Amino acid sequence: NAGVTQTPKFRILKIGQSMTLQCTQDMNHNYMYWYRQDPGMGLKLIYYSVGAGITDKGEVPNGYNVSRSTTEDFPLRLELAAPSQTSVYFCASSYGQESGANVLTFGAGSRLTVL
Amino acid sequence: DAKTTQPPSMDCAEGRAANLPCNHSTISGNEYVYWYRQIHSQGPQYIIHGLKNNETNEMASLIITEDRKSSTLILPHATLRDTAVYYCIVRVRHNQGGKLIFGQGTELSVKP
Numbered sequence: 515n516a517g518v519t520q521t522p523k524f525r526i527l528k529i530g531q532s533m534t535l536q537c538t539q540d541m542n543h544n545y546m547y548w549y550r551q552d553p554g555m556g557l558k559l560i561y562y563s564v565g566a567g568i569t570d571k572g573e574v575p576n577g578y579n580v581s582r583s584t585t586e587d588f589p590l591r592l593e594l595a596a597p598s599q600t601s602v603y604f605c606a607s608s609y610g611q612e613s614g615a616n617v618l619t620f621g622a623g624s625r626l627t628v629l
Numbered sequence: 630d631a632k633t634t635q636p637p638s639m640d641c642a643e644g645r646a647a648n649l650p651c652n653h654s655t656i657s658g659n660e661y662v663y664w665y666r667q668i669h670s671q672g673p674q675y676i677i678h679g680l681k682n683n684e685t686n687e688m689a690s691l692i693i694t695e696d697r698k699s700s701t702l703i704l705p706h707a708t709l710r711d712t713a714v715y716y717c718i719v720r721v722r723h724n725q726g727g728k729l730i731f732g733q734g735t736e737l738s739v740k741p
Contacts, residue, residue, distance in 0.1 A: 620672030
């Protein structure tokens with residue numbers, strides 16, 4: 515199993531440009547998440563999904579969009595990049611059992627710089 | 630939603646036990662306590678979780694107080710590779726599942 519795979523690993527954007535961060539998992543996990551981490555800070559939840567076709571906002575959703583058309587993929591879209599979106603983005607997934615533990619597996623991260 | 634409080638930083642001598650505390654005084658009865666760690670620039674890594682009882686695995690032990698208002702993560706023999714930020718998280722309840730909200734964590738420095 516590859517686990518959680520994120521692409522690209524690094525990207526530089528100009529202000530106003532758009533891009534999509536890709537995330538795919540091969541563990542048949544139902545739940546998927548996008549977090550961002552600013553320098554020296556903890557992780558902030560952007561969006562999450564409990565299954566194909568279902569997404570919900572996290573703590574900091576503004577400026578981002580997501581979709582979940584398949585169990586495996588959970589892309590994160592930035593429509594009009596701003597310098598405040600310079601961050602490291604982590605995708606994660608889990609089985610997400612409501613009544614049990616919810617252990618997340620994280621990807622290696624995508625480092626985005628907006629200039 | 631239960632929140633957690635951790636010291637921002639701690640030091641530990643190599644080979645000694647590292648005891649990382651966490652307060653979660655507003656935890657609900659069926660909310661789990663999770664511990665993750667993040668080694669510099671990498672994705673967070675799951676360590677251990679618990680509900681009421683103490684737990685142990687190959688990485689660490691988790692001690693939860695009887696009133697569940699606090700817990701301690703124990704790395705029994707810390708090595709230099711254990712230097713990382715450690716996050717204590719209480720699972721947030723949601724109508725469609727439990728998302729995990731990360732706080733600031735404790736930066737553990739293991740020194741030779």
